Amino acid sequence: MSIIVQKFGGTSVATAERRQRVLHHISNELEKGNKLVVVVSAMGRKGEPYATDTLLGLIDQYDQQILPREKDLLLSCGEIISAATLSSMLTQAGIRSCVLTGGQAGIITNDQHTNAQIITVNPKRILHELEKNRVVVVAGFQGQTTDGEITTLGRGGSDTTATALGAALDAEYVDIFTDVEGIMTADPRIVEDAAQLEQVTYVEMCNLAFQGAKVIHPRAVEIAMQNSTPIRIRSTMSDHPGTLVTHRSEIDRLVREVRENTIIGVTQMPNVTQVKIRLRQGQYHTQLKVFKAMADHGISVDFISVNPSEIAYTVYDDLADQAEQILYDLGLEPELSRGCSKVSVVGAGIAGVPGVMAKISEALTEEDIQVLQSADSHTTIWVLVHGKDMEKAVRALHKKFHLNKLYCS
Numbered sequence: 001m002s003i004i005v006q007k008f009g010g011t012s013v014a015t016a017e018r019r020q021r022v023l024h025h026i027s028n029e030l031e032k033g034n035k036l037v038v039v040v041s042a043m044g045r046k047g048e049p050y051a052t053d054t055l056l057g058l059i060d061q062y063d064q065q066i067l068p069r070e071k072d073l074l075l076s077c078g079e080i081i082s083a084a085t086l087s088s089m090l091t092q093a094g095i096r097s098c099v100l101t102g103g104q105a106g107i108i109t110n111d112q113h114t115n116a117q118i119i120t121v122n123p124k125r126i127l128h129e130l131e132k133n134r135v136v137v138v139a140g141f142q143g144q145t146t147d148g149e150i151t152t153l154g155r156g157g158s159d160t161t162a163t164a165l166g167a168a169l170d171a172e173y174v175d176i177f178t179d180v181e182g183i184m185t186a187d188p189r190i191v192e193d194a195a196q197l198e199q200v201t202y203v204e205m206c207n208l209a210f211q212g213a214k215v216i217h218p219r220a221v222e223i224a225m226q227n228s229t230p231i232r233i234r235s236t237m238s239d240h241p242g243t244l245v246t247h248r249s250e251i252d253r254l255v256r257e258v259r260e261n262t263i264i265g266v267t268q269m270p271n272v273t274q275v276k277i278r279l280r281q282g283q284y285h286t287q288l289k290v291f292k293a294m295a296d297h298g299i300s301v302d303f304i305s306v307n308p309s310e311i312a313y314t315v316y317d318d319l320a321d322q323a324e325q326i327l328y329d330l331g332l333e334p335e336l337s338r339g340c341s342k343v344s345v346v347g348a349g350i351a352g353v354p355g356v357m358a359k360i361s362e363a364l365t366e367e368d369i370q371v372l373q374s375a376d377s378h379t380t381i382w383v384l385v386h387g388k389d390m391e392k393a394v395r396a397l398h399k400k401f402h403l404n405k406l407y408c409s
Contacts, residue, residue, distance in 0.1 A: 069149065
C-alpha cells in the first residue's frame, strides 16, 4: 500500500460544506487502498473564530505583549481544533482516525519560537497508527523542540509540515489542497486567458512562490525537492488532478517531449520601494555601511544592484521611511521610488537561451512601460516597474511568450 499525504488549508476546513469535500477526498484515497496522513491548518481566515490571525487578535488589546514561547502555545491551538473536528467527522463516517500534534507526529524543530526550522522528523508514531489502518490527522504548522517545547513554523507552516512528513514517510505524493485547481501561468485576476499548468519543476515552483504566487510556501517545495517527493496542487472543491510538481526529467518523461516554452509563468509582487544611492569615485566602502545598517535594523533588502557609481535595492513600502532615515543618518542622500512592483518571468528553460531579455524588453517597450531595474538568474528574470504599470506589464509578458497556449491541462 502507498502512503499519501493530504494537506488542507484554512479555507478548505472553514465550513461544514468544505469539510464534507475534505471527507470526500479522504474517502477517495482510502477506496484506492492507500494509507493516509492528513495535515490541516487552522479554520478559515482572520475574523473567523479559530483562525490563526483571530487567535493573534486576542492579544492585540495588550499590544501583543507576550513571550514567543507563550505565543506559540496560543498559535498552536487553531490547528489542533481543526484536527479534532475533522477526526470527529471521520468517526461519524465510520472511518477510524487518530489525531496527533506536530510533536506527537515526530516533527522536531530548533527553539526559534514563532518561526522554527525542522531539524528532523521521526514518523514512528505515524507508522504505528497507519499499521492499525487509521487515518492519521496531524495538526500542521507546529512541532516541538528536543526538550518538549511547542513551536510553530511560521507562515506556510502547514505546507512545510505536509512535505516534511511526505519525505520522512517516503510518500507516493503530497496533495496540497487549496482554493484553485492548480498553478496558473499568471494571476487570472489580471490575465483573463491564463492557462493552468499540468506540470512544473520544483525549481520553477520555488521561484513562482518566492516571486508572488501564494499557492504553496517555497520552503515546503524545497523540502520536497531535496527528497524527490512529488507534489500535486489541487482544489478542495474539485476532483481535478491539479498541477504536478516534480523533477525536470520526470516531466520530460510524462510529456514525452522537452517542453518548447522557456517560460512557464509571470508573477508580480506589488508595494515595493526602490532605493538608490549615487556614489562618488572611491566610495566603494559605502555598500558595506548601507547593507550592514539595513541588517542591523532588521530590514530585508531585495533586487540588489551594486556598481562603482550606484547602489540600488528594494524594500517593502511599509519599511521605506525607516530605511530612508537610516541612510540619512549615515550621511547619505538616497533617492526613493515608492509604490513600485516587481514583475518576474519564470522558467527552467531560461538558462543559456538567447533572446529572452530581448522579448521582455520588446513587450514592455510596446506598452510604453519604463523598466527601473532588472536582474536575472538561471530560472528567473525580474523587472522593476512603477506600480501603475504592474498589471499592464504582466499581461504584456504573458502575451509575448504565448503562455495562454502553453502545454497545460
